Amino acid sequence: MGIKLVAIDIDGTLINSKHEITVKTKEVIAEAKAQGIKIVIATGRPYPGVVKILKELNLEEQGDYVITYNGSLVQETDTQKAIASHGLSHDDFIEIEAMSRSLGVNLHTIDSEKIYTANQHISPYTIHEASLVNMPLYYRSVDQMTDDIEVVKMMMVADPEFLDTAIAKVPTWFTDKYSVSKSMPFYYEVLNKQANKGLALIELAEYLNIPIAETMAIGDNENDLEMIEAAGKGVAMANAVSKLKAVADLETFSNDEDGVAEAIKKYVLK
Structure with missing residues (x-):
């Protein structure tokens, strides 16, 4: 049973302390996508704050998805159509x-x-x-x-x-x-009480008919807790807060050591 979907936080996870995505991380993500694995950015940022990253990683095509606003919104990236939405009154x-x-x-x-x-x-x-x-x-x-x-x-x-x-x-x-x-x-x-990255991951996995056991999530901060707990494999960055490390299944290198790339290479690529 392999991993079919990988949800990745941005700040402190995907990008390093220079706010860059390294060449190595880009190459590994591209290889995973080429193998048919869904790579999903899961961030607290709104959609405008993630457009540049989606473009940089070639995650704007049909069949690509993004989780924004800490799970309040799940969208197709090519059309921005909402798959799930939970706002505030x-x-x-x-x-x-x-x-x-x-x-x-x-x-x-x-x-x-x-x-x-x-x-x-x-x-x-x-x-x-x-x-x-x-x-x-x-x-x-x-x-x-x-x-x-x-x-x-x-x-x-x-x-x-x-x-x-x-x-x-x-x-x-x-x-x-x-x-x-x-x-x-x-x-x-x-x-909204129905909005967090974990619930969003579950909603997206159900929409794509992917068993939650076949998902992986990678994060570093408290707003990643539910996502790390929900995923089949929850991965904490080496630079993650202690609360996240306590609930994670696995730990990878820091965001300045290509931790995302290492986790995908080790646990996802065929």
Whole structure:
């Protein structure tokens, strides 16, 4: 029983500390695709933030898929048709925004095309996100965020130590209602309860009639936990956080040592 689908996180996993995909990793991914194995990018980034990578890896053809917004959206890459979609309502937005203010952290809201923030003093982490994912950033007061805006996910942002202190104060009812995870030391993501990379992987595998036992997932951070647990083989990068290593089946080299390429070569290629 071989691996038929490999889901790969981007930041800290696919790309190295120079934000590059190495030649070796590109070659191994190309070889896997040539053997008929589905290579699926699974990221917290929105679609605009992954287009360049999909093109670089030749994953824009018919039959290619991508998991974006930490599992809120599963799409065909050639048409961008949604296979599965789990967003947030306007009431959710109001509730999450109020929670961020009570915790004293900044917040930004993302739809399919734009990033919005109601913080007049815009966080440098919000600016970093807009630059990273190639999306325009707009200031909008809470009352300007009308219910026709289709929110996909929201992100609480702050300096890591302050954010960790704030997260510790988040009430249980909130984490029961929403899917929450840290994607970076300064990002705490809030999504629909049905949205995480693990559920997205299961949805895509079912859509493609691939047994979940014949999937592999590779990641490094807390927002990869459910994906690593769901996959038939869950692989943690050497640079992964301890929580992820604790649930992974296997460990590979770091993102600066072609860890993704090594994992695919060892466990996937025929």
